[in-house]
Amino acid sequence: MTSTPHPDGNARYTHCPKCGMALGLEVRGERERLVCRACRFVFLYNPNVGVAAILVEDGAVLLTRRGGSFRPGLWDLPGGFVEYDEDLRDALVREMREETGLDVELGRVFEVRSNFFPERHSVGVWFLARRVGGTLAAGDDAIEARFFPLDALPPDDEMAFETDRAVLAMFRTEGLDAS
Ligand SMILES: [Zn+2]
Structure with missing residues (x-):
């Protein structure tokens, strides 16, 4: 079974859902994750x-x-x-x-x-x-x-x-x- 991976979800969100400040990309393990610049919340973008x-x-x-x-x-x-x-x-x-x-x-x-x-x-x-x-x-x-x-x-x-x-x-x- 083949499938086409979804476009990167990290491009879809710009602001922290907890505090409203800007999200940035940081490498965590093997992946880039959205991390809040202010409160450090890691926004895991899952299906x-x-x-x-x-x-x-x-x-x-x-x-x-x-x-x-x-x-x-x-x-x-x-x-x-x-x-x-x-x-x-x-x-x-x-x-x-x-x-x-x-x-x-x-x-x-x-x-x-x-x-x-x-x-x-x-x-x-x-x-x-x-x-x-x-x-x-x-x-x-x-x-x-x-x-x-x-x-x-x-x-x-x-x-x-x-x-x-x-x-x-x-x-x-x-x-x-x-x-
Ligand atoms: Zn935040």
């Missing part, structure tokens, strides 16, 4: 963690169509970002309830990948999930929630994320027994 669910019933996988401002109108696997004070499994259970109306139980991690978006680098964790309650209804920043047969997914140009497409391709070939 965001995202979680997504692979929920399959009768050979069809649940997808959501994105509202909001980031890639609206395109389909993705339901999920979202993990809040700083939240366990990542709790985050996905919450996102599923918000976006699809379903209560889910999570199974094992199916795949973990970097998403090198132009806007940010996120690390995605794809879990297998099973419905345990609720009623299917799109909500929050999803405008539609629908099951697609695994052999009749939306065309590539209607999928929001290359990584979702790759993970679904993996799942079609190796994951059917795992759900």
Whole structure:
């Protein structure tokens, strides 16, 4: 698997989030880090963690169509970002309830990948999930929630994320027994 590393995140921030003074670059170990000139805070610029669910019933996988401002109108696997004070499994259970109306139980991690978006680098964790309650209804920043047969997914140009497409391709070939 090849991927394109993200442009250097250190160019993106100029001021200390703690005290508001200027950040400068200093070599720490093998890397240049952003360090506050005034309070010496080291600003570690790390990827965001995202979680997504692979929920399959009768050979069809649940997808959501994105509202909001980031890639609206395109389909993705339901999920979202993990809040700083939240366990990542709790985050996905919450996102599923918000976006699809379903209560889910999570199974094992199916795949973990970097998403090198132009806007940010996120690390995605794809879990297998099973419905345990609720009623299917799109909500929050999803405008539609629908099951697609695994052999009749939306065309590539209607999928929001290359990584979702790759993970679904993996799942079609190796994951059917795992759900
Ligand atoms: Zn500072």
